[in-house]
Structure formats: C-alpha cells, structure tokens
Amino acid sequence: MSNQYDRRRLNVKGGGLLQLRQIDPTPGSFLTVGFIADSKFADDPNMVEEVDEAGRFIDVVSAGSKPKFTSNLMQSSSDEINLVRLAGTLYYELYYYVALANGRFQELNAPICRVVPKLDLSFKAGEKRVVPIEISFLAAALALTRTPTAYNVAQWGSYVLIEGAAASGAPSDAGTVPQAAI
Numbered sequence: 001m002s003n004q005y006d007r008r009r010l011n012v013k014g015g016g017l018l019q020l021r022q023i024d025p026t027p028g029s030f031l032t033v034g035f036i037a038d039s040k041f042a043d044d045p046n047m048v049e050e051v052d053e054a055g056r057f058i059d060v061v062s063a064g065s066k067p068k069f070t071s072n073l074m075q076s077s078s079d080e081i082n083l084v085r086l087a088g089t090l091y092y093e094l095y096y097y098v099a100l101a102n103g104r105f106q107e108l109n110a111p112i113c114r115v116v117p118k119l120d121l122s123f124k125a126g127e128k129r130v131v132p133i134e135i136s137f138l139a140a141a142l143a144l145t146r147t148p149t150a151y152n153v154a155q156w157g158s159y160v161l162i163e164g165a166a167a168s169g170a171p172s173d174a175g176t177v178p179q180a181a182i
Contacts, residue, residue, distance in 0.1 A: 016098035018071055019170055020083075020135075023112070024091035024182055027175025033083065035074040037130050039096065041108060043067040043159075067137040067158050069094060069110070072130035076121070080131045087115035093178050094135055095170040105167040109151045110137040110159040111144055111178035140181035147173040153181075 016039055019030040045065040050058040073080045092115060096108040116134040123129065137158040144153040150162045151171050162168065171177075 016096055019095045020113075020115075021093045021095070021170075021175055022090055023093050023175045023179040025089075027179055029175075030093075030095060030170045033071075033073055033133070034080060037072040037074045037128075039069065039071040041067070041069050041096070067110070069096065069108070069113075069135045069137070071133050071135075073133055074128070074130055076129045076131050081119065081121070084115060084119055084131060084133055085117055088117040090115070091138075091179070091182055092135070093171070093175065094137070097167055097169075099167075100163075104163055104165055106161065106163045107168055108159060108161050109146075109171060110135070111146075111151075111153055111171075112138040112140055112158070112182055114138060138182075140178070142181040144177060144181055146171050146177065 016036065018033050018036055018039065020033060021030040022028040043065055044067075046063045047060050048063045049060055052058055092113045094108070094110040094113050098106050100106060113135045116136060118132075118134065120132055121129060139156045139158050140153050141155070143155040143157075144151075146152050148168050148171070150164075150168050151160050153160060
C-alpha cells in the first residue's frame with residue numbers, strides 16, 4: 001500500500017482493549033486488564049552510526065530494537081497492582097485492539113512478553129490514581145504458526161501489527177504455542 005494524502009487515514013480515536021495471557025510457567029486464557037487511560041507502543045531501534053577514520057559518514061545500521069507497550073490502568077485495586085508487582089518471573093502474550101476513526105481496526109499481538117515489575121503509584125488528593133504498566137516484547141526463538149494466521153511470527157520476530165475492515169480478535173490457539181518459542 002502506498003502512502004498518499006487520505007483524510008480517512010487520520011486517527012484521533014483511542015479507547016483500545018488490552019488483554020494479557022500468561023504463557024509461562026502455566027499457560028492460561030486472555031484476560032482484559034480493565035479500563036485504560038492511555039497507551040503507547042514504541043519500537044525504537046538502536047541505530048549505530050558508521051563513520052570511517054577520515055570522518056566520513058558511511059552508514060547507519062540497526063543493532064537491534066526493544067519494542068515495548070506502556071499503558072496506564074485506570075483501575076487501581078490490589079488486583080492491578082499485583083499484576084505488575086508479581087510479574088517478575090512470568091511470561092505473557094499481549095493482544096491490543098483499537099477501532100480507528102475510519103471504521104477500520106488495528107490489532108497488535110506480541111506472543112512473548114515480560115511485564116516490567118515496577119510500580120510508581122501516586123496517592124495525591126484530588127487526583128485520579130493510575131497503575132502504570134510497561135510490557136517488553138521479546139523475540140520468538142522459533143517461528144510461530146498462529147490461529148488466525150495473520151498473527152504468524154517469524155523466528156526472532158517479536159510482534160505483529162495488523163489492520164483490517166474487521167477485527168480478527170485475539171489469537172485463539174493454545175497458550176502453549178507461544179510458550180514453545182520462549
């Protein structure tokens with residue numbers, strides 16, 4: 001698909017759905033984490049500049065990337081706090097869905113993730129309290145064939161972002177599928 005001027009591609013809509021599924025040590029089912037205030041997906045590659053001894057700028061090459069998803073959970077009970085606090089040894093799969101203003105849908109799936117067990121809670125009077133969550137996407141050690149196939153991941157891939165006229169929904173295969181690629 002080529003880039004072009006198209007007002008239908010502008011997106012000012014949020015309101016996504018964040019689901020996590022524990023895949024290790026015990027695979028489970030996708031669970032909605034609750035209301036979310038805001039979310040951000042970042043895939044910031046570590047770019048290395050290649051400069052020769054004469055000072056000529058030769059190239060910029062990728063030395064890998066660290067994709068991650070951050071969100072602020074609006075619900076701040078002990079369940080949400082413990083999701084973050086107790087996540088240190090667990091592996092998860094992430095599914096995030098958002099409806100776009102043009103009627104289309106974007107879906108993000110990361111089959112192998114770690115929730116960073118870091119808490120930063122505000123208890124200020126008159127201010128809503130949110131639970132920040134940071135989720136790091138890990139590279140799959142094996143290629144994964146998923147259901148639906150739109151979520152297939154190549155070996156060493158860490159996520160899939162798809163867009164369509166209809167939502168595909170979270171992967172319906174067993175949690176043991178991504179677990180095999182840890």
